[in-house]
Amino acid sequence: MEWQLELLTWIQSFKTPILDAFFLVVTASAEEFFFIAAAAWFMWCQNKQLAQRVGFAFLTSTVFNPTLKELFAVERPIGAYGIESMRVETAPGYSFPSGHTQSATSFWFAAALGIKANWIRILAVVMISLVAFSRLYLGVHWFTDVIAGVFFGLLWVFAIDRFYSYCVKNNKLSLLWLVLLPFTIAYLLYPENKPLIVSFGASIGFLAGIQLEHRFIQFNVQGALWKKLVRFAIGLLILLLIKSGLKPILPFNEALNDLIRYTCIGLWITAGAPWLFQHIKPLND
Template sequence: MQAAIIKDIQLFSNPILDYIFIGITMMGSSYFYFLVLPIFYWCVDKRFGLKIGIILLSSIYVNTVVKNVTMVQRPIGYPGIRSIFTQSAGGYSFPSGHAQGTTTFWGTLMFKYNRKCINILGIASIILVSLSRLYLGVHWPVDIIGGILIAVLIIIVGDLVDSIIVESKFDIPLAYKIILAIIVPTALIILFPYTENFEYMGLASGILIGYFIDGQYFGFTVTNTIKNQIYKIIIGVSIFLVLLSVLKYMLPYTNVFNALRYFICGLWFSIGAPLTFNKFKLNKRTL
């Protein structure tokens, strides 16, 4: 039945739709989030930028674990199914990382703002990205359903944890926060030591440590002129991508050093970039 659904969708395939759905599927890739998340953290709402970033990284972690535990094979190579843009389909099939990531991102946005335009855009993005994975022949329908359901669960748990943290009256010293930001991601890596978990838990650790240091000593705000906001995004994202690439060649390509590479990029995201923005008077301070 699942193969039949994919084949029915692919009855409408043509070269133009191929390019359209490849473009759509890239909206669920990590590069899309590397571009969009900094906009929230640096220009819209720093606290919410942190929240959506950590929830998304948690979703990627869970997706990686479930994929490697279930080890479901993709429909690539299945008789009668045409699979293209397979470079976007690494690892196992269930659940769909694109469907789960898109649902996590847009679901968190919809839960936060609850505005009609965002709800429409979010639902449309989830449907289109999910459909693209079937059209491209790289996922089974059950992968899409599983990814969406897992994302919804992660959003609920993430919002619950965030509410507990916000309502907590405990004033935890900075040193303890930093220790927790190292221990928790490290423990998650040890628990399931898959390559992707080294990378994204390293990123999460760096982001959290930078955020805590900023909150203690700098207190950067996100408000500024539109022109300066654009400068911030261009400078911040460019250096982030350069760091990610350059460190790949400077450091040995092993899981531990990959974790370090992403950790450094996380520090840039949450403390390095804001300090740079302040240096060039593209940011404001509250402390």
């Protein structure tokens, strides 16, 4: 780890308040709020099929990441001599591979596979690179963590995107549940790992919602811009109510409560909100 510590020290030698602010914003682009907002906009207002495809690859990758962290159990550079770590609240648990980097890689690579345009490919490379570097600059990951985050993100999405496309093309969406089987084992092995629980719950709800939407709802995202904006606002408001409102009333332990809440969030994004919008005629003409 000596050379990696020297690398982090060298990177942080360029720290300034402006760069601090910039990389804090960059690292926030690989966190929950951004991904929820992006999934909601595309699912309800822009391109439902793309949102389902990208969302499934991304969410399952974010379950894969904490599973890998538990297996490798590498300590973070937080607290290492000469390292100033920032935004440590976004860096729980083990270090390898970087969750932010793998999340950014999974999201942007999946988006690039779905959109197939030069601008998204360029944006994907830029965003993945910036997020990876931000984790080094903020002193919360080693260099090998971010390289592994990119590697596992690319590898996972490449495989899952192909499997997802096969299932959709052949109308075999039920086969997608096979992807979650190994993570059920991970959930049972690591029942207190919050990132794993959150992503696992969201994946369950998201996949269940995809199947319900395909079979019963078939929501049409088209409409005037004002209708899309109203849908987006209503949908996000209810999502926040689910996220915050369920927390104090669920009667189980924190881990199980989180699993239920995020399952509901995934289900709301893919099926609940589309069903609601389908039945509000002014938003669906």
